[in-house]
Amino acid sequence: MPSIKQFQVTFDCAEPERVARFWCEVLGYVVPPPPKGFAxxxxxxxxxxxxxxxAWFACTDPSGVGPRLFFQRVPEGKVVKNRVHLCVRAGTGLVGEERLATLEAESARLVALGAVQVRILRADGVNESCIVMQDVEGNEFCLD
Incomplete structure (x- = not known):
């Protein structure tokens, strides 16, 4: 059986371009060029x-490594917790207070872009610290 080489993450949302541009800032992604024939x-x-x-918007990893993010307008608003969420790996390789300080600094940057910090989950001896966040439309994600 062949392996899957690429995948796309799709977000249902009310304002596709607004949410896509937020995630471009979070991840360093870019908006791809418009379709051929359009400036x-x-x-x-x-x-x-x-x-x-x-009705839709997309953003891509400029290095071509990460998945394409696709944002599509849907009529209903978000009501309950996401079944799938992104984990933004802002503290990879860091532990303890250094990790938490790095995550808190990234959280402050994202709050300035319109994100909401939901809660800080502190290291417990098994798991390192992470911060639960919401994007500009309330979709949960983690800084870890």
């Missing part, structure tokens, strides 16, 4: 029927 994404959007304008 900008705005030009592309204007070419669509009104009900499809702004």
């Amino acid at each position: 900008t994404w705005d030009d592309f959007n204007r070419s669509l029927p009104a009900e499809d304008q702004g």
Whole structure:
């Protein structure tokens, strides 16, 4: 059986471009070029029927290593906890107070972008510290 080489992470959301641009800032991702024949994404959007304008947006890892993130507009809002979430690896290799300080600094940067810090989970002897966050539309993610 062949192995899967790439995958995409899809977010349901109310404002695809807003959420995508937030995640670009979080992860250092970029907005890919607009489709062939269009100078900008705005030009592309204007070419669509009104009900499809702004219906989706995407961002990609400029190194080509990470998965593509796709954001699609859905009519319903988020009601309960995500079944899947991203873990942003901001403290890899760090332990103790150094790790927590690094995570708290990254949390402050993301809060300035519109994220919400939900809670800090402190090291317990088995697991290192992490911080539970929410993006600009309330989707949970972790800084770890």
